[in-house]
Amino acid sequence: MTLVTKKILAIASAGGHWHQLMALRPAFATGKVHYATTLRGLPEQFGLTSASLIPDCNRSTPFRAALCTFILAGLILWHRPNVIVSTGALPGVIGLALGKFLGAETIWIDSVANAEELSSSGRLAKRFAKLCLSQWEMPARKSGAAYAGSVL
């Protein structure tokens, strides 16, 4: 078997979502990773050179969500990732939905901030993620997501 380097697109909004993605970076070490986040300067802060800026959006910003979808679709078509992974929030859900449609492996890691139930983005992401992880056992049990540890 030949070991092919996986192309990974890792998406996280700025803030806690991004910090969790950074904490999980060792998991992507064997792949070629392109990062997407919502705040200028953030990838550089963590020494990442392969990264793109995407518009932040949430449920109350439909226009930005559409723009974000458009830009993520471009990124996915350009980079052709084998795996798309996100720690949240809505931009990550959009990335996973597009990824599922375009045949990529999709992974959602729900924010560790959600200790009691899956986040609202997580509930949405569950439809598109082949692997949906909660970082707490209780929300995993309640939602049917998997549990495999946490960043804390």
Place this chain on the structure above:
Amino acid sequence: MIFVTTGTQLPFPALVDAVAAMANKLDERIIAQVGPDKTYRPDIDSFDHLDPDRYEAFFARARLVVAHAGIGTVLSAIKHQKPLVIMPRRFELGEHRNDHQNATARELEGRQGIYVARTEREIASYLLRNDLVPPNQGSSPKSAQLIGYLQKYIESAA
């Protein structure tokens, strides 16, 4: 220096006011990132938003960080090895869209280096202590488990 951070999305005046009220009892600079909060507080240096560079720089220089119970802040405190006092935002006071920070605070309570304050008075008492220790660094067993699981999953993915 004490660094106060409330995240960028929502104001958290209860927390910032609690620290500002202690300014005259503390002989050190207080720098605060307060989000969309226009209150003028003469005793502290406040910024509504900090770009990542400056945020990291203030974090690195702080003796103590006082913050909302946001996960980004908790992970930064572990990374920079800073004692962290967190006050959860409460839904019933309109401080957040739901009560998840309370759940986070409950889960983190009692961990080394993370001090949970639920009242202004508790914030004040933590500010006056000089025996606060930084959080445990390095990979926790749970984080090693998650990273290992993801790594295997990605390697075996088609």
